[in-house]
Amino acid sequence: MLVGRRMTKDPKTVSPEDTLSKAAGIMREFRINHLPVLEGGKLVGIVTDTDMRNVSLTGEPTADGMKPPERRVREVMKTEVWSLTPEDAVEDALLIIRRKKFGALPVLSGDRLVGIITKIDLLNAVIDVLNLDEVGLRIEVSLPGNMKRFEELVALLDGMSARVRSCIITPRKGSDGMVALLRLDTIDGPKVISELRARHFDVMGTADFS
Helix, strand or coil, X not given: CEHXXXXXXXXXXXXXXXXXXXXXXXXXXXXXXXXXXXXXXXXXXXXXXXXXXCCCCCCCCCCCCCCCCCCEHHHCCECCCXXXXXXXXXXXXXXXXXXXXXXXXXXXXXXXXXXXEEHHHHHHHHHHHHCCCCCCEEEEEEEXXXXXXXXXXXXXXXXXXXXXXXXXXXXXXXXXXXXXXXXXXXXXHHHHHHHHHHCCCEECCHHHHC
């Protein structure tokens, strides 16, 4: 899955010379938490709602009681910005956001900002891939490290009219096997699980986590 298919296109932006109150107003109006900062059409930074909360928008009054000029985006924006391209994988975006604890990543095509991908965008991508919005049976089946047994599993499910709606195969920790995470279109979960176990498929249950 590519970032370009999951990003928010044409994101709202500010310039380094915009006031913090303007940036805060854009965030409130559009219910967003991150604003890329553009100067001359190029990405030069990013400002977040956290940055905004950590500073005063106008500063403290002077000794003569005069209100100081409003603070500018350039004073609080982060200038070391990680970015992606539309052709990058969503998995890469997930890893960067987790490791760096970012809330969002700008997306560039060359030097041009074309989008932004946020934690919510990535969460929605996972929900779509796993088809979690639909009702169905979710099971985990432990398998050997080859596709033959997996093919047998799919054929057996098809024979029980338990259509596979989504499937993710991951390595099994501590072994050379794998785990298939399946979401099935069936209304008879207990029967499906019982039949799989009768055919010697290792369907993981609550005892596997104790």
